[in-house]
Amino acid sequence: MKEDKSSANGEEPPSGHRLQLLKEFHSAGRGYWHDVSDADWNDWRWQLKHRITTAEQLQKFLPTLTPEEFAGAKLANTKLALAITPYFFNLIDPADENCPVRLQVIPKLAETQTAPWEMSDPCGEDSHSPVSGLVHRYPDRVLFLVTDRCAAYCRYCTRSRLVSNASGYDFHPEFDRQIEYIAQHPEIRDVLLSGGDPLLLSDDKLENLLSRLRAIPHVEFLRIGSRIPTFLPQRITPELCAMLKKFHPLFVSIHSNHPRELTTEVRDAVGRLADAGIPLGNQSVLLKHVNDDPTVMKALVQKLLMCRVKPYYLYQCDLISGSAHLRASVSKGLEIMEQLRGHTTGYAVPQYVIDAPGGGGKVPINPEYVVCRNAGRVLIRNYEGKVFEYPEAPDGTPTGKPPKEIEEPQLV
Numbered sequence: 001m002k003e004d005k006s007s008a009n010g011e012e013p014p015s016g017h018r019l020q021l022l023k024e025f026h027s028a029g030r031g032y033w034h035d036v037s038d039a040d041w042n043d044w045r046w047q048l049k050h051r052i053t054t055a056e057q058l059q060k061f062l063p064t065l066t067p068e069e070f071a072g073a074k075l076a077n078t079k080l081a082l083a084i085t086p087y088f089f090n091l092i093d094p095a096d097e098n099c100p101v102r103l104q105v106i107p108k109l110a111e112t113q114t115a116p117w118e119m120s121d122p123c124g125e126d127s128h129s130p131v132s133g134l135v136h137r138y139p140d141r142v143l144f145l146v147t148d149r150c151a152a153y154c155r156y157c158t159r160s161r162l163v164s165n166a167s168g169y170d171f172h173p174e175f176d177r178q179i180e181y182i183a184q185h186p187e188i189r190d191v192l193l194s195g196g197d198p199l200l201l202s203d204d205k206l207e208n209l210l211s212r213l214r215a216i217p218h219v220e221f222l223r224i225g226s227r228i229p230t231f232l233p234q235r236i237t238p239e240l241c242a243m244l245k246k247f248h249p250l251f252v253s254i255h256s257n258h259p260r261e262l263t264t265e266v267r268d269a270v271g272r273l274a275d276a277g278i279p280l281g282n283q284s285v286l287l288k289h290v291n292d293d294p295t296v297m298k299a300l301v302q303k304l305l306m307c308r309v310k311p312y313y314l315y316q317c318d319l320i321s322g323s324a325h326l327r328a329s330v331s332k333g334l335e336i337m338e339q340l341r342g343h344t345t346g347y348a349v350p351q352y353v354i355d356a357p358g359g360g361g362k363v364p365i366n367p368e369y370v371v372c373r374n375a376g377r378v379l380i381r382n383y384e385g386k387v388f389e390y391p392e393a394p395d396g397t398p399t400g401k402p403p404k405e406i407e408e409p410q411l412v
């Protein structure tokens with residue numbers, strides 16, 4: 001599963017070769033669990049039951065665990081629980097302390113350090129919550145929190161204040177009240193189920209919830225946000241897909257950050273969702289040493305398209321308490337976007353956003369392509385850095401002059 005960074009002469013492979021290596025699909029394999037039967041390994045409930053949840057288990061399965069990781073794992077249950085499915089654990093490269101999969105799920109002591117500008121609820125969700133478990137931040141849509149449990153826990157989780165209940169938030173969704181609120185607000189046309197992970201619910205429970213939401217006439221559109229396709233692809237059973245397809249239009253947003261997460265198992269799992277007619281998007285978080293590299297990000301987005309998943313959002317990491325060691329800079333995010341736009345398929349380019357601290361909602365962040373606008377023209381820059389003039393009168397009507405490319409000296 002390792003990304004081969006070396007060539008025959010021991011040097012870094014050229015970037016084109018590295019891109020191709022990153023885009024290869026592999027199985028996660030069985031690793032330590034080679035004796036487990038196929039039936040058990042492919043059973044999502046077996047995977048959940050056998051998750052790695054303690055520092056001692058981590059030490060047993062990962063002899064290269066560092067003291068910083070061991071100490072972080074020991075303290076994890078006071079902040080955000082530790083849990084890793086055996087399937088996902090197999091994607092970790094034990095020889096690499098900075099393995100991009102390892103960094104996402106193995107706690108570090110650095111999580112206990114909180115900078116003054118970090119927050120437990122960086123997106124201000126609790127202040128936009130009219131009913132427990134429902135966030136009504138935007139005019140026509142709501143976030144419906146279904147559970148506080150996930151198949152595994154991401155160390156940068158925006159909702160770590162409530163997810164896993166490690167810090168005693170004591171989250172209790174009240175489906176009756178949440179559904180009643182939606183029914184009483186005809187402006188809500190879009191409901192996003194999230195959590196925790198909604199796909200941890202049994203098929204029956206999820207079907208019951210989706211049926212109740214579908215019965216509300218003004219709810220046009222349902223969405224599920226889930227990391228299960230990448231943490232636990234075994235959960236995406238044919239039965240689950242057959243149930244979900246009864247509730248169209250229903251979209252699913254998956255969550256992956258590094259191309260190594262897109263295994264043959266994940267490709268098959270999201271393929272089953274796509275075959276059920278479910279449009280798929282991906283949300284990534286920009287993370288230091290995980291995906292803050294244009295080649296890694298290009299491999300991720302191209303591989304997602306091969307899985308029939310549209311890269312949807314790239315999030316700047318929220319100012320969540322204890323996440324500074326994983327946060328990449330906005331300038332790095334902009335640099336990556338520059339390397340994607342125009343350099344690869346438009347469908348592969350996600351929207352880079354910052355969730356405005358304190359509850360301002362998602363704000364799109366783009367490299368500057370408009371060089372200047374004035375009374376008769378708009379100067380724009382393309383992905384190669386060439387500048388073009390788009391003639392336009394101040395009232396927006398064309399000026400009649402033909403558009404032209406501008407030589408750099410004229411700009412100066």
Ligand code: SF4
Pocket residue numbers: 149150152153154156157158159160163195196197227
């Ligand atoms: S799966 Fe989502 S909700 Fe769960 S820990 Fe990861 S980011 Fe948080």
